[in-house]
Amino acid sequence: MTVRVVLVDDQTLVRTGFRLVLDEAGDIEVVGEAADGSQALDVVMRTRPDVVLMDVRMPGVDGIEATRRIRACAYPTKVIILTTFDLDEYVLAGLRAGASGFLLKDALAADLVSAVRVVAAGESVAAPSVTRRLIAHYLGSAPIRPAVAERLAVLTEREREVLILVARGLSNPEIAAALFLSESTVKTHLGRILAKLDLRDRVQAVILGYECGLVGADPPATR
Structure with a gap:
């Protein structure tokens, strides 16, 4: 094609x-x-x-x-x-x-x-x-929107960790290494995150990270 x-x-x-x-x-x-x-x-x-x-x-x-x-x-x-x-x-x-x-x-x-x-x-x-x-550039300059942040309540702890790293600009292999997961598992988590939050794609997940203040969060603990 x-x-x-x-x-x-x-x-x-x-x-x-x-x-x-x-x-x-x-x-x-x-x-x-x-x-x-x-x-x-x-x-x-x-x-x-x-x-x-x-x-x-x-x-x-x-x-x-x-x-x-x-x-x-x-x-x-x-x-x-x-x-x-x-x-x-x-x-x-x-x-x-x-x-x-x-x-x-x-x-x-x-x-x-x-x-x-x-x-x-x-x-x-x-x-x-x-x-x-x-x-x-945007960290600290854009106000956190509480109504948007409340959307994250539907995520599991692991999904939230993955979303934080997506918002920080990490690729799937980098996220897999940070959380000691396989790349396929990261893709599965990301797919569930997009579905639960009604996001079109990874880019919208990054934007949501700005709006929710996730980019200011502490790095997720690895297990």
Whole structure:
């Protein structure tokens, strides 16, 4: 199955570089490009891609608003937010707008290809290094929402431990090592967490961690 992709970035060279990388993958086809959010919506409606690689800061309609509009369409196009370290403050807004994850603009070619495939398959992507920087940026600046925190009552102690580590930006292998669990067991716990909390994906779990104050919690004890 070929994954259809639209590239959205106001820099032509960036789009060209991404196109070259994705064209080499074999199972990914770039079906359109746009230089701003307004163009992006038109291209998406015309080409109906599986995934959009979306820059944030662009003239006119920015990437966050474009993501919100795309995700509101009937066609289930997924969006990956493209970010650099100095744009961390935009990532959370993009995720709240419905993006399925975020990726560094200077990511390795293999990581870019993998992210597109993972998101097209219905999963989410979140660069751990960016996740940790987001946590540092928002920790202490965003008020804890009690009504949101109360949702965690449905979790078991182990599920709460896993959620804390997810919120801190750890990958499944890192969580497995921290809690002395198998990676498959971590995946099972994460699946139950998403179901119990009615979360779309791992990225929404990270956002919930910010809102509940989990990122300020003490590290879970390992057993």
